[in-house]
Amino acid sequence: MPITETYQYHANRYPQKTAVQIDEMSVSYLEWHQLVCRTAGWLSAKKTKNKRMAFSLPNGLPFLQLFAGAAMAGWTAVPFDPRWSPSECREKLSLLCKAELFISDQPFPALEQTLLLNECLDEINHAPVLEPRPFDDEPFYIGFTSGSTGAPKSFIRSHRSWVESFRISSRDFQLSAGDSVVIPGSLFFSHFLYGAMTTLYLGGTVYLLKKFSPSRLENAVARNPVTTLFTVPTMTEALRAENRRIDKPVKVISSGANWSRQAKKAIQKAHPHLSLFDFYGTSEMSFVSVSAPEDFHVKPDSVGRPFHNVDVAIRSSSGEAVRTGEVGKIFVKSPMLFSGYLQEAAAASPIDENGWMTVDDMGWMDEDGYLYITGRENSMIVYGGINIFPEEVEGVLLSHPEVEEAAVTGIRDDYWGEKAAAVIKGKAPVKELKTYCKSRLAPYKVPRMWHYLEQIPHTSGGKVARHLLKEQLKDVIR
Numbered sequence: 314m315p316i317t318e319t320y321q322y323h324a325n326r327y328p329q330k331t332a333v334q335i336d337e338m339s340v341s342y343l344e345w346h347q348l349v350c351r352t353a354g355w356l357s358a359k360k361t362k363n364k365r366m367a368f369s370l371p372n373g374l375p376f377l378q379l380f381a382g383a384a385m386a387g388w389t390a391v392p393f394d395p396r397w398s399p400s401e402c403r404e405k406l407s408l409l410c411k412a413e414l415f416i417s418d419q420p421f422p423a424l425e426q427t428l429l430l431n432e433c434l435d436e437i438n439h440a441p442v443l444e445p446r447p448f449d450d451e452p453f454y455i456g457f458t459s460g461s462t463g464a465p466k467s468f469i470r471s472h473r474s475w476v477e478s479f480r481i482s483s484r485d486f487q488l489s490a491g492d493s494v495v496i497p498g499s500l501f502f503s504h505f506l507y508g509a510m511t512t513l514y515l516g517g518t519v520y521l522l523k524k525f526s527p528s529r530l531e532n533a534v535a536r537n538p539v540t541t542l543f544t545v546p547t548m549t550e551a552l553r554a555e556n557r558r559i560d561k562p563v564k565v566i567s568s569g570a571n572w573s574r575q576a577k578k579a580i581q582k583a584h585p586h587l588s589l590f591d592f593y594g595t596s597e598m599s600f601v602s603v604s605a606p607e608d609f610h611v612k613p614d615s616v617g618r619p620f621h622n623v624d625v626a627i628r629s630s631s632g633e634a635v636r637t638g639e640v641g642k643i644f645v646k647s648p649m650l651f652s653g654y655l656q657e658a659a660a661a662s663p664i665d666e667n668g669w670m671t672v673d674d675m676g677w678m679d680e681d682g683y684l685y686i687t688g689r690e691n692s693m694i695v696y697g698g699i700n701i702f703p704e705e706v707e708g709v710l711l712s713h714p715e716v717e718e719a720a721v722t723g724i725r726d727d728y729w730g731e732k733a734a735a736v737i738k739g740k741a742p743v744k745e746l747k748t749y750c751k752s753r754l755a756p757y758k759v760p761r762m763w764h765y766l767e768q769i770p771h772t773s774g775g776k777v778a779r780h781l782l783k784e785q786l787k788d789v790i791r
Contacts, residue, residue, distance in 0.1 A: 317385040352382025354443035367412035369393035391455040409467040469652040490516030494541040508543035531557040546572040599649035615683040623647040694723035715741035720777040735760035
């Protein structure tokens, strides 16, 4: 059951329908199917031990073609961030994925296994077509966690986990072959890669931006029959900040970072035609819960209810189920879970014998089954023995009208253990923010240290890069 299993059906049913459009270039479903089959045929002729192909490419048709071709051939694709340096690529190849094949659109003299994209595409054009065939469920994708609290890990995905996700997208996001979907962000980030691949699986049309900007996104939506937009909160905020308009009914599927109540209200006010689907998920657990458009009006602070094929349990530190409304660690069970971390393959599986796993996020559920995220256990600040979740404090700071962005992290302190430090992008003065926090938070949660930055560091997924933030703050914050 490969993720490419539907391509032949789409090619036969509507061969001239646009599968992918990038700027003025479009590829029909018949052409897309042939491209993927030839890429799979080219890979099948390669003699390698582990059948892993890494590539460092910008957004474009070759990225999607290589990824899908590897999946069809029974290979594992490993996308690299095009911003990584040669030394970072070398480290990932040798330690985190061990791929024997590495494709790039530019030379990497320090990497012997580098193949240039143009040469590969020329070979693919002359390669035999590989007829799609069934094979056992196996890894097809190695990605990298965003590393918001430390070094990233490489995670493994099976075909089954994504096919199950495609099906739940059809049900809970109401996606179908009739959708035309804009993918504005880097395909290296799994949220955008997934958005493109689920659209192709279902038979819709992908409108891929080579690079994100609010003006490019505005133009793409205005000029094309777009029905759906995959995004992250930083992108929707950029649209609002630049006063860009989306004046047609569009379904927005957002993930990647906390999206505050105030930010959602602001984007809905600026773009009343948008229908907002905000989901909670992780690289390891895939989809967990979704807040549909109607949920925001009923439970604006929740991350929605679990997807239809997902079970969620909240447990105490001893592993017992907690009462409704009580904070505990979030455990998830679903057919969409990942297959493990590559570098920990020999260690104990993160999924227990009953099929449950956790990434140490903390939260609670209300009496109606809505899930609320308190924060991540390993980002928790321990202040004099009291636990502070940065996400809760950030939510309050972001509700202030003169705060564009806020991040809270723990700074080592000899007496208290850790102190909460707030980093602000915006114009609100410290004294005003302290008063604002005191009126909304317990006294111990109010940050003890403050600093202003023009840009707060983020991971590729749009999350605050807390480990980088701590490094920046070591010598400047007081």
